[in-house]
Amino acid sequence: MVKIARERVWREFLLCCFGLVLSLAATPVSAQTCYGADDMDVATRSSLENAGKRYFDFLTKGDSASLQKNAIASLASSFSGIENAVKGNQSTLAGTQPTVRPPYLLKAEGNAPSPRAEFLCGVFGANGQTANSAEFVIPNLSPGTYGLVMLEASTPKGPYTASFVLQQEGANWKVGGLYIKAVQVADHDGNWYADRARAFKAKGQNRDAWLYYREARELLVPLPFMYTQLTDKLYDEMQTVSPSDLPKDGNTLDLVAGGKTYKLTTIFPLAVDNQLDLVVKYQSADVSDTAKTFQDNMTVTKALVAKYPEFRDAFDGVVARAVETSGRDYGSLLPMKEIR
Numbered sequence: 001m002v003k004i005a006r007e008r009v010w011r012e013f014l015l016c017c018f019g020l021v022l023s024l025a026a027t028p029v030s031a032q033t034c035y036g037a038d039d040m041d042v043a044t045r046s047s048l049e050n051a052g053k054r055y056f057d058f059l060t061k062g063d064s065a066s067l068q069k070n071a072i073a074s075l076a077s078s079f080s081g082i083e084n085a086v087k088g089n090q091s092t093l094a095g096t097q098p099t100v101r102p103p104y105l106l107k108a109e110g111n112a113p114s115p116r117a118e119f120l121c122g123v124f125g126a127n128g129q130t131a132n133s134a135e136f137v138i139p140n141l142s143p144g145t146y147g148l149v150m151l152e153a154s155t156p157k158g159p160y161t162a163s164f165v166l167q168q169e170g171a172n173w174k175v176g177g178l179y180i181k182a183v184q185v186a187d188h189d190g191n192w193y194a195d196r197a198r199a200f201k202a203k204g205q206n207r208d209a210w211l212y213y214r215e216a217r218e219l220l221v222p223l224p225f226m227y228t229q230l231t232d233k234l235y236d237e238m239q240t241v242s243p244s245d246l247p248k249d250g251n252t253l254d255l256v257a258g259g260k261t262y263k264l265t266t267i268f269p270l271a272v273d274n275q276l277d278l279v280v281k282y283q284s285a286d287v288s289d290t291a292k293t294f295q296d297n298m299t300v301t302k303a304l305v306a307k308y309p310e311f312r313d314a315f316d317g318v319v320a321r322a323v324e325t326s327g328r329d330y331g332s333l334l335p336m337k338e339i340r
Helices: 043-059 064-069 080-093 190-202 204-221 228-237 290-307 309-311
Strands: 016-018 034-035 102-110 114-121 134-141 145-155 156-167 172-180 254-256 260-272 275-283 317-323 329-335
Touching: 034 114, 043 064, 043 080, 043 145, 043 156, 043 172, 064 080, 080 156, 080 172, 102 114, 102 134, 114 204, 134 145, 190 204, 190 228, 204 228, 204 260, 204 309, 254 290, 260 290, 260 317, 275 290, 275 329, 290 309, 290 317, 290 329
Parallel strands: 275 317
Antiparallel strands: 016 172, 034 102, 102 145, 114 134, 145 156, 156 172, 254 260, 260 275, 317 329
């Protein structure tokens, strides 16, 4: 049976700006169709690739204004996320010449946004995905014709991908979303992290294994809503080490430390420069007193590593972030070698 309904793993810090999501009306009856590069006519594939290369050129020049002029209306009206992404990556991408990966053409039919648009691309077998297939799952997607153009470039920091979600308006392809990410973390790719996850599993360090599987999955696809045979395999492996004593799937975890109980809400790996840190978020009533919040962050960090010393083998540091209900937060990094 094709595995398309199970819950997926999403990284919270992912750099993405998606302007295609609209509020839902009634649940529609709709259909989704995907065309791979080999299924498109030459003109369509060429127009997608050329649009991707043109918009990538804007990235290399830090030209967020031109990207905004070529964005769909809903994204252009709220463009700060894209602008920050362009500014943050311009020096990395400057002067690079990208290689265009085979694009995808998605057609969403219907009269209203689909709560969960699923696009199955390529040939699926009895056990699900095959080596040449891909699946895209996009929530609240409005009817329309979309293109996914993924470009890879060699940079001084290693290989990067810049992926555009494009929406067709007349004869033009407008920018509907942008995702920029490194292909490697600390000089290692997704396959390396998958192998490390298996090594941690073999040693019984299932928490480290679970987190490294997450990192592997994120590195192996350029888009957070893209799934392949390999990422599905990693998902299945990941479930065999899924810890019951870490915050996940919307569940919190109480961590008692320093006479207080901290409610942890999420934990995930994060690449910072050339190292891999562990981020832990917890609930806070007020982060305005930064000196006090800093001490709370240090308390949470030290208590977390004391409770799970295996994290010392897997991460370079811990970033504790106190988060108010409003979303305002305050974070502090403590290198692993300084955690006593």
